[in-house]
Amino acid sequence: DAGVTQSPTHLIKTRGQQVTLRCSPKSGHDTVSWYQQALGQGPQFIFQYYEEEERQRGNFPDRFSGHQFPNYSSELNVNALLLGDSALYLCASRWRASTAHEQFFGPGTRLTVL
Amino acid sequence: DQQVKQNSPSLSVQEGRISILNCDYTNSMFDYFLWYKKYPAEGPTFLISISSIKDKNEDGRFTVFLNKSAKHLSLHIVPSQPGDSAVYFCAARAGGSQGNLIFGKGTKLSVKP
Secondary structure, X not given: OOOOEEEOOEEEEOOOOXXXXXXXXXXXXXXXXXXXXXXXXXXXXEEEEEOOEEEEEOOOOOOEEEEEOOOOOEEEEEOXXXXXXXXXXXXXXXXXXXXXXXXXXXXXEEEEEO | OOOEEOOOOXXXXXXXOOXXXXXXXXXXXXXXXXXXXXXXXXXXXXEEEEEOOOOEEEEOOEEEEEEOXXXXXXXXXXXXXXXXXEEEEEEEEOOHHHOXXXXXXXXXXXXXX
């Protein structure tokens, strides 16, 4: 049973560029959330996708956008990259109808903005 | 303003002894609290959780205690093992069953042989 997978593992971009990160949820999961973890901080919620729509959003600017595909996989897009966008980006998944409350995290994508 | 706070960035414990990791929160509307463990180059792994209507939950060597009046929870690991060395994040769920998680900054636990 594959867990949550993310690609790429590492990414280096320059200021002003755009980036797309990808996530495949754990088998059987239909809800995907994205988190940003800056150095020395805990993960911070960006947004959540279910049924191909953004359902919840944290305190992040519109430069951060996402998409969910019919197979439940998801993309995170960040436009006009800033140095402060350098962080570990984590994807988490769960089955929306489950009574369990934990989310399952992928290994993350390390984004460095130069 | 941080809603979930872990005030100890690090903790060092001898193997076999008890590890106690602490977490404070400000929002009384949180309905679930979770602990995650994170090794380098891996994503956070769920460890244990507690409902806001409980005051204790135990799973093997791990016990979480919740003091709602003090808005404080703690994770006890007994006995501590070198493999427990990791960063531990306290998280709280906001907004009901589909709510997102709000994390603390984490505490790095080192268990020395």
